Amino acid sequence: MTLTDIAFQNLRRRKGKTFFLLFTFILVVGITIMLNTLAKSMQEDLQKSLSQYGANVVITPKSDHFTLSYGGLSVPGVDYEINHLDYDTLTKLNNNLDLRLNEIAPKIVGTASGKINRYLILGVDFPSELKMKPWWRINGQLPREQEVIIGSDLAQKENLVIGDTLELNRQSYPIVGVMQETGGSEDSAVFTNFKTARWITGIDSWSIIELNTDHPTQATAYLSELLPEAKVSEISQLVEGAKESVDRFSSFSVITSILLGLIGVLIVCVTTTGNINDRTTEIGILRAIGFRQQHILSILIREISIISLCGGVFGYLIGISLPTILAPITFQKSLSLEFNPLVALTVISASVIIGVVSILIPAQRAIQLNPSEALSSI
């Protein structure tokens, strides 16, 4: 019989206490991992939802002209009439998988003369545009060939409604929809599809290409090299806003994890201290038989190491498994099981270290007791 055998027999035959201690470790490790997994997933969701709407990179032709405002954001280099991007630019973007593009929205931007005023003409691909800008709400229907929709300000100022016609460059176009107020430059614009926009403005290339990508900073740098004829700009306000929100959530998750970890350590300490105090008599017997303090400490460390190791392994497995079950119920989101060997190793090591450290003080106190004090009968 070895000291390890004694440790194993204690764990094997004191099933209740062993299970309780093991359960404590599983609970602490499992909950910490589970919350971290859920927080990480929520963080990714938050990042995605904050970045998936609206353009975060804009490609415009290189120009020495002044900056125009579009969509409430500064877009340098857009001039109504000068310089445009080749159609080939879009092909280059579509063929590049490294860009991690969520959406591409090219536009033809030009002007046309009405009876009295000049109008801003936006030729867009509505399906792409509506995905990128879900806040666009259109009363009526999307324009087909030779049809237009108009912004809410324009409709109000010129008293236009669906069914009226709008004269552009001396040709009338039926208004089939009115875009609800966005608070942006769209409110005064005339929208149509590419073919009609080309027809009205005479522009046969892209004026601006808006992108939504997961990594706007990297994409901007990459696209600047890929498209030397274009100016590629990151819309910093949107990216910084998203980054700040995600960073705040990330800090909150870290603080929550640390607090949970501390509570867990306290629970483990209280449990192990109680467990060792219950064994004072047993420690006295072993001391009376001739076991050295280090022998007893060694047995106690082996026991807690076995339990905390098993608790760490099971806790980690449960911690990564439970979110895959809970996430669809609580967040209406499916999560895949992700095993990270480095995290697993760190968590299991931490579990063992916490376990061993938590018994050191009560164990030292117990083994330093006079054997006759530890034994009630002698």
Add this chain to the structure above:
Amino acid sequence: MSLIKVVEVSKSYEGGDGVVQALTNINLEINEGEFLALMGPSGSGKSTLLSILGGLNSPTTGKLIIDGIDVYALASERLADFRHEYVGFVFQQYQLIPYLTALENVMLPLAITSRTGREQRDMAQTVLDKVGLGSKSLRLPNQLSGGEQNRVAIARAIVNRPSLIFADEPTGSLDSKTAKELLELFQALNQDGLTIIMVTHNRENLEWVSRAVYIRDGVLSQIPQ
């Protein structure tokens, strides 16, 4: 030949009502091969003296010399080694480890030696056979009667072949038949050469011992045979 020499041993400790003088100037010599009874009423200090003799509880003043070794001059871990080498204890409540079988309890003192598992097992089984419990070696303490647990405790005390056995009221909770069997076992061990010091308050047990000393209010006196 004197195996144990107790020199001017006193023991006092802090109690609820101030300092309690448990033992006062105890002088005692115990020869090798003796079967000594330590008698006295409850609270007289006999268990305290036994714990001091066994190296479990250091005296406030005085010396304990066993086999020429000044026991309480030893450092804590050397004192543990001393107990392991020289002493076997049989406690009043048997004090078996509840999660170990009878065989494993007996193997405990061997677990910190260099003996192999098989050697330990063989030695423990031999001793269990000797105390008449060979067939119950795989039972847990709670599956054994009081007398059987006492025998396991004796087997554990002698498995490492110590020179001394200290027994604290070993017959205290046994019926007379079981107590007699136990004392016969002690006598047999004594005849094998073991020195046995037994705390008892039962005068009937005196017929089994070679000498008895009486302790009252922490003061020792000899009982004539």
